[in-house]
Amino acid sequence: xxxxxxxxxxxxxxxxxxxxxxxxxxxxxxxxxxxxxxxxxxxxxxxxxxxxxxxxxxxxxxxxxxxxxxxxxxxxxxxxxxxxxxxxxxxxxxxxxxxxxxxxxxxxxxxxxxxxxxxxxxxxxxxxxxxxxxxxxxxxxxxxxxxxxxxxxxxxxxxxxxxxxxxxxxxxxxxxxxxxxxxxxxxxxxxxxxxxxxxxxxxxxxxxxxxxxxxxxxxxxxxxxxxxxxxxxxxxxxxxxxxxxxxxxxxxxxxxxxxxxxxxxxxxxxxxxxxxxxxxxxxxxxxxxxxxxxxxxxxxxxxxxxxxxxxxxxxxxxxxxxxxxxxxxxxxxxxxx
Numbered sequence: 001x002x003x004x005x006x007x008x009x010x011x012x013x014x015x016x017x018x019x020x021x022x023x024x025x026x027x028x029x030x031x032x033x034x035x036x037x038x039x040x041x042x043x044x045x046x047x048x049x050x051x052x053x054x055x056x057x058x059x060x061x062x063x064x065x066x067x068x069x070x071x072x073x074x075x076x077x078x079x080x081x082x083x084x085x086x087x088x089x090x091x092x093x094x095x096x097x098x099x100x101x102x103x104x105x106x107x108x109x110x111x112x113x114x115x116x117x118x119x120x121x122x123x124x125x126x127x128x129x130x131x132x133x134x135x136x137x138x139x140x141x142x143x144x145x146x147x148x149x150x151x152x153x154x155x156x157x158x159x160x161x162x163x164x165x166x167x168x169x170x171x172x173x174x175x176x177x178x179x180x181x182x183x184x185x186x187x188x189x190x191x192x193x194x195x196x197x198x199x200x201x202x203x204x205x206x207x208x209x210x211x212x213x214x215x216x217x218x219x220x221x222x223x224x225x226x227x228x229x230x231x232x233x234x235x236x237x238x239x240x241x242x243x244x245x246x247x248x249x250x251x252x253x254x255x256x257x258x259x260x261x262x263x264x265x266x267x268x269x270x271x272x273x274x275x276x277x278x279x280x281x282x283x284x285x286x287x288x289x290x291x292x293x294x295x296x297x298x299x300x301x302x303x304x305x306x307x308x309x310x311x312x313x314x315x316x317x318x319x320x321x322x323x324x325x326x327x328x329x330x331x332x333x334x335x336x337x
Contacts, residue, residue: 030066
């Protein structure tokens, strides 16, 4: 059970990384239909099939790299959904405790929601609000899979039996609740702004630091949260004026500063309360993520670094939940002493 839950966690991280790669390759519409690719299970290969596909979707001619990137991402996401489904059924048949069943079905329901977001990403032609929600949904999926793993681990340890109600409760010390939840919420906001930046092609809007094109705030045209519904390929390459994209990038940077300050306070509190290891686990991935973000500015967003920045965000997010459940474990241990 635990190995299965760990596999789901790993697959989720892979799906998130593949989703980021698809986005960075502009391959979100590499297959302009859903769930197939130009009406087929696999991208068209023969000259005849490619010609037919181009005739059916003249605004989206076949590009093999983009089509395969999109379909590999879909196959990986489908594998995750299938694994979560089989695990939930297995736990139900085995009549495992209700806590593990509950989180397993919550994870299964969420992966279905993610599938719907994936469909809307294609059918609404990579509309930024949907693209951003799809990214955030992936991060929620990662947290749910980690929650499933921790529930399975707690169930295995007989001295830590979970209460028999729908969702397992993991309580952390009150003195750390507000700092940790604050960092979690700011991280979620920051990841959302990262998705908003990417979906609006604003990653290269500011090639300098700390200002943005020698400005602290540009005179925007429509504002940083303008995202009109459009057709076909209009969002490929970005639709907003450069000033609006600059504002998006600046907001992403400002939120990063708030996140750093909140994380420093949390780390200090962890250190004071003798959780030095957890303070290090918080500091290292966040410091690496900040360094990657700065490098992306000066190196003009090279693909490997841009991809690493997304995976780095997932690892920072995962480290926060590791801290949360580690504190909960400590609280539970003291309860049984």
